[in-house]
Amino acid sequence: MIETLLSLRWTDYFLYVLVDPRSLYRHISQNDPKAFALSFTVPAAAAIVDILAASLFGNQTLFFFYKITYGWILLSIFYVLKNAVISTIMDASAQFQGMKGNAREMVCLINFSMFPQVFILPLTCIFVASGFAPVFFYIAVGLGLSVWSALVAIQGIAEMHRTNTGKAVFIFIFPYIVIWASLFFMTVLLFILMGGYLSS
Amino acid sequence: MEKYRRILITIMSLLVLSAVIAIIDISMNLQSGGKISFGSPQFGPGIGVVRIEGPIELSNQMGAVGLTANADAVVARLNDLERNGSVKAIVVRINSPGGTPAATQEIYQKIWKLRKKNIPIVASLGEIAASGGYYIASACNVIVSNHSTMTGSIGVIAHTPNLKRLFEKVGIDMTVIKTGRYKDMLAYYKDLTADERAIMQNMIDSTYNRFLKDVALGRNMDQTEIRPIADGRIFDGETALQLKLVDAVGTFEDAVDRARAMAKLSETSPVYDEMKSPFQQLFMGFESMMRGGNVIERSMGSIQQHPYGLEYRWMR
Numbered sequence: 184m185i186e187t188l189l190s191l192r193w194t195d196y197f198l199y200v201l202v203d204p205r206s207l208y209r210h211i212s213q214n215d216p217k218a219f220a221l222s223f224t225v226p227a228a229a230a231i232v233d234i235l236a237a238s239l240f241g242n243q244t245l246f247f248f249y250k251i252t253y254g255w256i257l258l259s260i261f262y263v264l265k266n267a268v269i270s271t272i273m274d275a276s277a278q279f280q281g282m283k284g285n286a287r288e289m290v291c292l293i294n295f296s297m298f299p300q301v302f303i304l305p306l307t308c309i310f311v312a313s314g315f316a317p318v319f320f321y322i323a324v325g326l327g328l329s330v331w332s333a334l335v336a337i338q339g340i341a342e343m344h345r346t347n348t349g350k351a352v353f354i355f356i357f358p359y360i361v362i363w364a365s366l367f368f369m370t371v372l373l374f375i376l377m378g379g380y381l382s383s
Numbered sequence: 384m385e386k387y388r389r390i391l392i393t394i395m396s397l398l399v400l401s402a403v404i405a406i407i408d409i410s411m412n413l414q415s416g417g418k419i420s421f422g423s424p425q426f427g428p429g430i431g432v433v434r435i436e437g438p439i440e441l442s443n444q445m446g447a448v449g450l451t452a453n454a455d456a457v458v459a460r461l462n463d464l465e466r467n468g469s470v471k472a473i474v475v476r477i478n479s480p481g482g483t484p485a486a487t488q489e490i491y492q493k494i495w496k497l498r499k500k501n502i503p504i505v506a507s508l509g510e511i512a513a514s515g516g517y518y519i520a521s522a523c524n525v526i527v528s529n530h531s532t533m534t535g536s537i538g539v540i541a542h543t544p545n546l547k548r549l550f551e552k553v554g555i556d557m558t559v560i561k562t563g564r565y566k567d568m569l570a571y572y573k574d575l576t577a578d579e580r581a582i583m584q585n586m587i588d589s590t591y592n593r594f595l596k597d598v599a600l601g602r603n604m605d606q607t608e609i610r611p612i613a614d615g616r617i618f619d620g621e622t623a624l625q626l627k628l629v630d631a632v633g634t635f636e637d638a639v640d641r642a643r644a645m646a647k648l649s650e651t652s653p654v655y656d657e658m659k660s661p662f663q664q665l666f667m668g669f670e671s672m673m674r675g676g677n678v679i680e681r682s683m684g685s686i687q688q689h690p691y692g693l694e695y696r697w698m699r
Contacts, residue, residue, distance in 0.1 A: 191388040198391045235405040243409050305401035
């Protein structure tokens with residue numbers, strides 16, 4: 184364990200996220216060093232970074248200490264669960280299209296693909312310090328980093344299933360469509376039920 | 384490859400460093416309790432701000448987000464500012480139609496004590512600083528009013544609905560068991576007798592005289608100068624300036640600048656405002672919307688909750 188840490192080979196995962204997402208997947212499939220556990224450090228880091236970046240705006244109360252401790256754990260669990268659910272649906276979507284399923288590697292890939300989002304913190308620090316439209320740039324950079332994360336995941340999926348970018352994009356988007364469509368219909372049905380309950 | 388790994392470690396170290404800087408900045412923000420921005424951390428001698436919003440009462444009513452505007456909270460805030468070695472002058476931001484005499488006098492006396500300790504205090508009047516709101520302002524060294532501030536309304540009021548005839552019409556009889564003839568004075572189910580009216584008038588006159596005396600003391604004027612205009616009428620900032628009820632027409636920023644000048648502080652000295660997070664402000668806005676009006680409108684409504692008390696309050 185210590186030897187692996189000192190060898191810095193674990194940094195390759197993060198390096199490939201930034202420079203070559205296709206190599207990232209190849210590295211995940213080789214599983215050397217073990218990628219699965221390491222990948223969960225990314226949602227945890229993204230959670231604390233998101234809390235800190237948002238807290239740089241406005242005055243903070245003592246609630247900040249709750250956010251940075253309990254809130255961080257809560258957000259980390261949320262990110263991990265979100266990634267697990269999304270990865271599972273992506274894997275199912277790939278299998279429906281006749282591709283080979285690999286949920287474990289998909290979870291690793293989606294976790295690592297969140298890595299670009301941690302750059303929101305230093306960039307937010309710079310924008311807030313310069314005082315030049317920090318909120319605008321916070322939102323704009325946040326969106327940009329999300330797109331970068333999506334591109335990492337899409338290229339990783341394309342490499343995983345040896346497919347073209349179009350299909351990889353579909354696999355990537357599919358869970359979001361399913362979740363949002365489900366939530367929309369659930370809301371509509373809930374309102375209809377509530378209306379029926381109140382009128383009857 | 385080893386070179387790239389080291390570059391990545393450097394990038395990760397910078398990320399950690401930025402997280403540490405962010406935590407330090409936010410913690411500094413918390414400790415000072417002021418509006419400190421990441422770009423311009425503020426330390427040292429500055430201006431303390433205390434805000435008086437809505438009706439002035441001693442009751443410990445809390446809003447949905449736990450913020451109170453009662454006299455005890457204001458006095459506690461003034462005590463905090465007094466103890467804070469960095470606060471060299473105080474700006475009292477008043478946005479209130481007034482309130483109960485006891486609560487108003489508590490705040491007046493606290494400000495007066497601070498003034499006696501040679502702490503420069505400037506009142507900044509917001510939308511409304513009438514009656515008890517103006518009473519408090521008069522304790523400050525200087526009053527800066529907005530041009531359109533509704534101020535003045537020097538006077539005392541007590542009121543109660545008389546529902547006797549309505550009760551008769553509906554057929555309701557009140558059963559009252561009391562120990563003295565005046566125990567149900569100002570009760571809503573009966574007419575006010577001449578004796579009761581005289582007692583109430585004496586009480587109101589006494590409270591009014593105290594109001595007049597304190598305003599005269601605070602404004603360094605003679606009571607005879609104030610009495611002719613102390614008939615409950617309200618003034619805008621400009622008229623109040625002409626009548627010497629205020630010292631200047633200006634904004635909150637002008638009041639802060641005035642406090643800085645009085646405390647011989649630089650133009651960039653920090654302002655230690657009351658801490659209100661964006662979430663609190665957001666929820667305060669929601670709370671106001673849910674109650675169907677702004678703070679002042681709410682205060683007008685709350686008069687109905689205290690129909691028997693004397694009040695230094697402007698009535699619409």
